Amino acid sequence: MTPHSQRTPEQSRILRLLRDRGPCTRAELVSLTGVSRSRLAGELDELATVGLVQRDGPGVSRGGRPSPLVALADDLRFVGVDLGATSVAVGVANSRLDLLAFVEEPVDIRDGPRKVLAQVRDLITKVSGEVGTDRPSGIGIGVPGPVSYRDGVPVSPPLMPGWHHYPLRDQVAREYGCPVTVDNDVNLMAVGERWGGVAKGMDDFLFVKIGTGIGSALVMNGAVYRGIAGCAGDIGHIRVDDEPLCPCGSRGCLEATFGGAALARQATAAATSSESTVLADLLARNGVLTAVDVGVAARHGDPVAVRLIRSGGQRLGNVLAGLVNFMNPPLVVVSGGVSRLGHVLLAEIRQTVYSRAMPLATGNLPIVLSEIGETAGVLGAVVAASDQIFSTL
Amino acid sequence: MTPHSQRTPEQSRILRLLRDRGPCTRAELVSLTGVSRSRLAGELDELATVGLVQRDGPGVSRGGRPSPLVALADDLRFVGVDLGATSVAVGVANSRLDLLAFVEEPVDIRDGPRKVLAQVRDLITKVSGEVGTDRPSGIGIGVPGPVSYRDGVPVSPPLMPGWHHYPLRDQVAREYGCPVTVDNDVNLMAVGERWGGVAKGMDDFLFVKIGTGIGSALVMNGAVYRGIAGCAGDIGHIRVDDEPLCPCGSRGCLEATFGGAALARQATAAATSSESTVLADLLARNGVLTAVDVGVAARHGDPVAVRLIRSGGQRLGNVLAGLVNFMNPPLVVVSGGVSRLGHVLLAEIRQTVYSRAMPLATGNLPIVLSEIGETAGVLGAVVAASDQIFSTL
Known part of the structure; x- marks a missing residue:
């Protein structure tokens, strides 16, 4: 099993809880997920093996012996790419989806996939360098046009000549060796607003x-x-x-x-x-x-x-x-x-x-x-990337 | 436990399967619902006790000893009411949601709840008499205006003076001693189209x-x-x-x-x-x-x-x-x-x-x-009524 493999529904619940609420004790996880204590131990073992959680974070004590905290792995890094018609923003976030680095620069989407993706690659290298990570755990990409979400390709995008059915998701996934999700940029901005903006x-x-x-x-x-x-x-x-x-x-x-x-x-x-x-x-x-x-x-x-x-x-x-x-x-x-x-x-x-x-x-x-203005798209992209890693699909 | 009580998720799955596919053997139910054979027996016992299923319908044989079929109770009857601005249609359906009787006549919704509901009551009596049933298992009602689905009341309906916040669901439920669900008439027509119309x-x-x-x-x-x-x-x-x-x-x-x-x-x-x-x-x-x-x-x-x-x-x-x-x-x-x-x-x-x-x-x-034209609203109403009886809520 690798991080790309399918999560069980219980693992998915555990991962999302740890992302949304932060580190938890095992007792909290049992009560919040409804998973039995013994089943939980097995699921956490699997998740630790594939590098998604760490079982023994710093402990918390409520009087007695400190209970160790379960947390998402410290080194999970999600990259978000917000490709607009005239600008591109790239950010990298930790497991809790705090943006650790963010960069934005002009782009001309009409230059086509080869040239634009070279620029995106440079920006990913730049933000990854800033936070000292060498390999993203997952990448989310927003593009300014309609997307076949299932296939991870732009579909007849009027502003994006040369991108119709370009295998964006599979191409980037092959390059970075991690799961990639592609969506329309406005959809991802809305996801970002729901995660950390006025629509929280x-x-x-x-x-x-x-x-x-x-x-x-x-x-x-x-x-x-x-x-x-x-x-x-x-x-x-x-x-x-x-x-x-x-x-x-x-x-x-x-x-x-x-x-x-x-x-x-x-x-x-x-x-x-x-x-x-x-x-x-x-x-x-x-x-x-x-x-x-x-x-x-x-x-x-x-x-x-x-x-x-x-x-x-x-x-x-x-x-x-x-x-x-x-x-x-x-x-x-x-x-x-x-x-x-x-x-x-x-x-x-x-x-x-x-x-x-x-x-x-x-x-x-x-x-x-x-x-949250210009960061919404990147935020939504990292949410989508982590959703994919943490999901049962 | 009465038919009004809450269904377990497994019971809900079983009931909807029997409604949507017709009588099934236990082996089919096990394979289609994913419920274990012993658990299934328990759930069917409970559902038979409250009068929703019959465990031993006519058997089917595929060579060996005939397997008895599990079916929805023969005597389940759902009433659908489609109240429009100027006409009202009422129908009664069996457990498979086949319309057994249907009647439509003019109404003036502006006459207010007391007069209009008296007319609805007469129509329910009429269609119930036609099919020889004395008590509906559930009633669905569509009204020509916005509805608070949760509260079962019309909300500021422009065409329905006198109906704002009228406790339609609870009033009819008290009268007939069965669960009642209230929705906007166009919503229920869409539900009817999805059940048995061009949007099936x-x-x-x-x-x-x-x-x-x-x-x-x-x-x-x-x-x-x-x-x-x-x-x-x-x-x-x-x-x-x-x-x-x-x-x-x-x-x-x-x-x-x-x-x-x-x-x-x-x-x-x-x-x-x-x-x-x-x-x-x-x-x-x-x-x-x-x-x-x-x-x-x-x-x-x-x-x-x-x-x-x-x-x-x-x-x-x-x-x-x-x-x-x-x-x-x-x-x-x-x-x-x-x-x-x-x-x-x-x-x-x-x-x-x-x-x-x-x-x-x-x-x-x-x-x-x-x-399916004029029957869509009544069909949607009986679907909604059975959904309510067969649901976990």
Whole structure:
């Protein structure tokens, strides 16, 4: 039996408990897992043999002889990779999923698997070096497109030319000799929010990412719902208008009217037509305009920038109002670079959802910003990696 | 222990197997449930004592001595009640959930619990008499509004004045001395479709009902997803336009622009303005126009009626396209009275969804009409009633 082998259901329960609660005495494990004392001893032996737990950590005493603590092996290291369209983040976490190292840099996903994965490899080497580990116990990878979760491959990802059916999971697993799990980046961000963010411990919520594009994830009954083709949550191409043309080929997609790319385009148009002098000045100074510039202009009171943000917030809010009616979630988490444009955006989204969705669905519905922002994807990836190692599958 | 008591997980597995597959030998039960032969004997003893199974049905022989079959008790009877806004259907089923009797008649849900439940009681007496049973083993009830599934009460149901927090489950349970389960009517129709309709055995699908209003149900991982307030699937009040005013107080709700009530209103306007002579004739003859008349006029080639159906199908199709992107289901089932208006409607819905949702989400997505129509709600209700009796909760 190796760490790759299947866990028994009892082993899986033990491992998750130790991850989620920290070191436990055997008595605690017996009471929390319902596994008998003798069975527990056998399972712990197996888990120690494959290097997943250590049986005799520092003891705790409640008066009598100290009871030794069972803990996850100290040297377990999970690597999380959050591949976006234009940036990649890599982190490494210990067995309790504390991030020990984190690095982020620009990438162009359109460069294709060979070039992008070479960059990912360098970043893994870098963070592994920082924490002094030579081999990850498991790797989780998020990619900006639909994924066949079962096969570990991207499926027709519109932003990722050259990646369709690329054997990402198996390729990386072969390279690193450890289990690898691949999922959509927004799904993993939602998993990260549920592990260590504002949705901590929530079994149901709707997660929305406003970055270059717009995506969402549905967390239901404690798990991400992926849909039959792995593209559930892909709300960026919901039609909200008759124009403009979207790179996907349709017209009036949500993502074509709002999001980082749309804001940059709209701001550039307003600058070159001299509709907004603030934006024109920013364009003259920087040579190019991004969504961040729209936020800057709005904070300087530029009415055009404020209008662009308001109008985008309304369009997204309208879509979310429909999804809130449909799913009736107890929480909506908004994340992604564009979500940090300032109070105006969140206010507009909230007002639109609260006024357009049904009162019964919004009566007690917080719509909140992510607090862990850019680390959510990597955090979700290490959670997915440890879930895989600790699972019965 | 009474039939109301809790089942063990093993008993629950045995009961569902006997319901879903029919009578089994003990050897089959051992192999299908994984329960040991001696444990099985004990569980069957308990289940026979409370009257849920019979241990010695007719035997089957595969050459040697015939093995007696274990079966669900012959006298189990489940009652299903499908309360709509304007009609109520009641049926009674045996342990295998074959409908033995079915009756449907008009009702006005706005008459409130006292009057409506008196009518339901009469119908239960009628169908019970038809099949010669005196006491149901369990009752399932669907109502046309949001339900707190846990509490068994309607919650702020817009179509049901006087029913908010009415203790429907507990009241009926007290009256009949058997377990009762209450759910939203569209949710139960979806359960019925999954049991015996076009979605038979499907663990994931999107169910849409076009009746007087428009509703939907999300079946995910084998169960209806209800949402935090019990109103998941309530798509009738998704905003699709700026007008007209909806009875809910908002403007431009899907249900205000399409569905039985909207079609009747639009047809009456076209008749009185003499825009459509066919509809004007129907109005003169019948005194009132319904959605059915729009279907009749369309089949006679009336261009106004065809336009009303097309336009409604497009509006619904647009909403469904967004939900298909969001949920990425493997199947969409369309049901309800208005869904039977003819081929034009389904063609329009299909065309809109297939052209507006993402290719990855529609690549292999059947959009089909229900084949069990008006019995789906009652069938779902008896499934829910038996699920409750056969469950560990």
